[in-house]
Amino acid sequence: MIDSRKILYSKGANDECITLDYAVEPILKYIPKNYVVWCPFDTSESEFVKQIQANGNKVIRSHISEGKDFFRYNPDEHWDCIVSNPPFTDKRKIFERALSFGKPFALIMSNTWLNDSAPKQLFMEKDLQLLMFDRRMRFKNNEVINNKITFSSSYFCYNFLPKQIIMETLNIK
DSSP states (O other): OOOHHHHHSOSSTTSSOEEOHHHHHHHHTTSOTTOEEEETTOOTTOHHHHHHHHTTOEEEEOOGGGTOOTTTOOOSSOOOEEEEOOOSTTHHHHHHHHHHTTSOEEEEEEGGGGGSHHHHHHTSSSOEEEEEESSOOOEEETTEEOSOOOSOEEEEEESOSSSSEEEEOOOOO
16 A cells, blocks of 8 residues: 555655746646646645636646545546646656546656656556756745756646647746
């Protein structure tokens, strides 16, 4: 049995990194207007929740702090895709779970994960799609925006984008 609290909230202070508004904007145009979007790592304050709703989509959100553990929780309502920024700890299990639903998803992940064998194994029979950017995303952690990110991140997607790799500009404000 997976101890989800250890995976989703590691002892390190880096797993609850908040996605800033400009990093959510690029994915919005790829979400079909009639889709119900599950944001499984998000509170009501999440930019994903706010912007996807403002984009006209219904959002189901969940967060482990509310007892809605991604590894055990399934929304009661119908949903069409997942969009979120999961913890970077234990990425493989998160992506295995996302793939197990057989539905489209877009999850932010560090590009350094492409050096690992896990994405190659997980996406061997499935098309990994990447929404990549010209610069590094910044994240907010403990109310502080980290301006010295040492890695770049992308949306790692499945059945979400019109082609496998899309390059875009991040409009950092």
